[in-house]
Amino acid sequence: MEDAMDMEVEVEVEAEEHSPSSSNPSDSSFRRFGLKNSIQTNFGNDYVFEITPKFDWSMMGVSLSSNAVKLYSPTTGQYCGECRGHSDTVNGISFSGPSSPHVLHSCSSDGTIRAWDTRSFKEVSCISAGPSQEIFSFSFGGSSDSLLSAGCKSQILFWDWRNKKQVACLEDSHVDDVTQVHFVPHHQNKLISASVDGLICIFDTAGDINDDEHMESVINVGTSIGKVGIFGQTFEKLWCLTHIETLSVWDWKEGTNEANFEDARKLASDSWSLDHVDYFVDCHSAEEGEGLWVIGGTNAGTLGYFPVKYKGGAAIGSPEAVLGGGHSDVVRSVLPMSGMAGTTSKTRGIFGWTGGEDGRLCCWLSDDSSATSRSWMSSNLVLKSSRSHHKKNRHQPY
Amino acid sequence: MSKLQSDALREAISGIFSDCNEKKRKFTETIELQIGLKNYDPQKDKRFSGSVKLPHIPRPKMKVCMLGDAQHVEEAEKISLAYMDVEALKKLNKNKKLVKKLAKKYHAFLASEAVIKQIPRLLGPGLNKAGKFPTLVTHQESLESKVNETKAMVKFQLKKVLCMGVAIGNLSMEEKQVFQNVQLSVNFLVSLLKKNWQNVKCLHLKSTMGKPYRVF
Secondary structure, eight states, X not given: OHHHHHHHHHHHHHHHHHOOSSSOGGGGGOEEOEEEEEEEOOSSSOOEXXXXXXXXXXXXXXXETTSXXXXXXXXXXXXXXXXXXXXXXXXXXXXXXXXXXTEEEEEEXXXXXXXXXXXXXXXXXXXXOOTTOOOOEEEEESTTSOEEEEEOXXXXXXXXXXXXXXXXXXXXXXXXXXEEEEEOTTOTTEEEXXXXXXXXXXXXXXXXXXXXXXXXXXXXXXXXXXXXXXXXXXXXXXXXEETTSOEEEEETTTTEEEEEETTHHHHHHHTSSSSOOOEEEEEEEOSSSSOEEEEEEOTTSOEEEEEEXXXXXXXXXXXXXXXXXXXXXXXXXXXXXXXXXXXXXXXXXXEEEEEETTSEEEEXXXXXXXXXXXXXXXXXXXXXXXXXXXXXXXXXOO | OXXXXXXXXXXXXXXXXXXHHHSOOSSOOEEEEXXXXXXXXXXXXXXXXXXXXXXXOSOTTOOEEEEEOHXXXXXXXXXXXXXXXXXXXXXXXXXXXXXXXXXXXXXXXXXXXXXXXXXXXXHTTHHHHTTOOOEEEOTTSOHHHHHHHHHTEEEEEOOSSSEEEEEEEETTSOHHHHHHHHHHHHHXXXXXXXXXXXXXXXXXXXXXTSOOEEOO
């Protein structure tokens, strides 16, 4: 309890010190999200890579650098179990839709995409791209929703997941690791790929897929691409985060650039009074409309939600939310619970979860009142991570 | 030493230049920056990969070709830049061998907005496969500066081991230019590492045929 109070005070003071006189008026309008819960996922040096929700939010999958995927409850933080089997880095995880609600998929540098039953934590299916391949990303979709596509080393592979047969291999479009593949929502046959070679390719996946005829357009971002995401009312926009921490926004249909933030870290840093933004974790888009936020972080573990203005003059605005005092190292994943359908009383007020290289999962409370900043949830309890022996987390109810 | 010492760098560069003068080679040697990392795990930590624009062009002999619309073709002619228009691209008839030949002829390509959209249809994935898909150039920017920008870009990529090299200059440049290239690129690369200088084990500069000089 004392520690929690200390932490709160600490951050409060920090804000006071850094509060600028009048240079940045919007600075005082950001919300500081309070830490509700903090879970140590392992007692070694493993990182949390990614957090993904089950479609009904009754569970969340967490991939760790130990090649395992752990499962927790997003509402209580309770540990549920672990899926072990991958022999190399787990690069992507996602739950299936309502049709197979208990299934979690994962792809790995061991060259496989595996399916796990999250009730028994056992592997139920495995598709392999071969022992010398690595799979960095995967996506389900296609015209009859029967395709599974995978981003591999230079190649994009396609299987019919119903019979696990490989139906196509695109190997001419990229010359380096394909870090992202996404079937586009509402544009069934379209697949977008992004690679370390700096290219974003848009493919038509109807019929017999081949490089010569199915590559529709190419966007040259110019540098190694880490993450891309499709957003916008009609899903025709694309945000792109590179490994050199630059951000760009594109209209993939037109193949045009809408905004380019080469010095994105500096723009974000200039818009708040805290430490230098060292990297970006992800981009989040509004459920409705064209809003876009980029989540920037410091090496010490503080996060900011920065609005991205890309129409009529590119700009990165002051953060609308700051998540501090939770992590002590680089943050790798942010999962907002705003996407939840039907918020119950349990989940109301929860902003979401974050995970990072400190091996921690942090749950954040959002200030429901749309009023001013810095109103602390004084009922916060920070679960102290104990390095000694205990298997399950001690859950402290609030 | 927690930062790159200017003196050490200047001395190393002088050393490299004087070594080369002692034994002249029949080609212009490239100078490479060799980076050794520590406290970094390629499997866990974020990827260290990308392209950076250097203040001074390290490879002036880089051949660039403009795939242009009428306006860009005209500009290209004026600055003696190799070019091809849409008609010329159509003549390749999406023939894989011809596209491959074109790709081999140049180090990099630029393309106008109107043309870049047609490339998959006109040429297929040939330029992709060669790792030379064109960079877009608009009419709002000077073609010449875009060419220089392209020539000034260098790629860096850390694979499974903790060392990598980046082309940082050549022996026909001025020592001061090499100095600036090294300073800028090192500071940029270090900013991408979470422990900054604590992630850097050593830095060396080396000309193609010369001996390595430690600068950090």
